[in-house]
Amino acid sequence: MRFLRNTLAVSLFSVALLSGGAVFAATYDVDYTASKIGVRAEHAGKPFTGTFGKWTAEINFDADNLPASKITAVLDAASFKTGDKIYDGTVHKADWFNSKAFPEIKFESEQITAVDAANGEYKAEGHISIKSLNVPYSFIFTLSDPTQNPIHAKATLSLDRLALGLGATSDPKAEWVSKDVTMVLDITASAQ
Numbered sequence: 001m002r003f004l005r006n007t008l009a010v011s012l013f014s015v016a017l018l019s020g021g022a023v024f025a026a027t028y029d030v031d032y033t034a035s036k037i038g039v040r041a042e043h044a045g046k047p048f049t050g051t052f053g054k055w056t057a058e059i060n061f062d063a064d065n066l067p068a069s070k071i072t073a074v075l076d077a078a079s080f081k082t083g084d085k086i087y088d089g090t091v092h093k094a095d096w097f098n099s100k101a102f103p104e105i106k107f108e109s110e111q112i113t114a115v116d117a118a119n120g121e122y123k124a125e126g127h128i129s130i131k132s133l134n135v136p137y138s139f140i141f142t143l144s145d146p147t148q149n150p151i152h153a154k155a156t157l158s159l160d161r162l163a164l165g166l167g168a169t170s171d172p173k174a175e176w177v178s179k180d181v182t183m184v185l186d187i188t189a190s191a192q
Helices: 002-019 085-090
Strands: 026-030 036-043 046-052 055-061 070-076 104-116 121-130 133-143 151-160 180-191
Antiparallel strands (some): 026 055, 026 180, 036 046, 055 070, 151 180
16 A cells, blocks of 8 residues: 555656646757857958857757756856967957956856747847846857757857947947957757
8 A cells, every 4th residue: 555655646746747847958968079169250350260268058958848948158268269369368358358357258048949940940048248247148049950969059149249348448439350249159969
């Protein structure tokens, strides 16, 4: 009788979890060696690129349960490099990343919705925290077949550097550095 009561309790608990309240999205581990976060912009009309060498991401995603899905990414501001000595010296100063005072740049989603799920297109809406600012931001990303493992996600973001407080004092009219900066995400991750 005790066995039957315990079995029934476990079964009811399982049904409760599956039918409502606590449903969780799958957690993914990022393959940092196969993933990249890059930046493209222009200085004095000439294009340049850079990458963040250190960053972390927490990805919880389920195409069938988007309300439980969430993306959080934290970039190490000091790890950003272009390969140009002058750019790399300037970008970490107070008017730009101010890396010493604000070592992290963070994006945290608040909502993920399907744009065209059949073609793997989703929209992440949330906030970018950079320096002392917390700026609303959304972007479209494409995802390879979520039934495959690992998954591959790509996105191209257009960022207004002035809205993010980057170069607002030294180049407020974008006469030297382009106002719009492109960030390219290329992420490979495996379900746990």
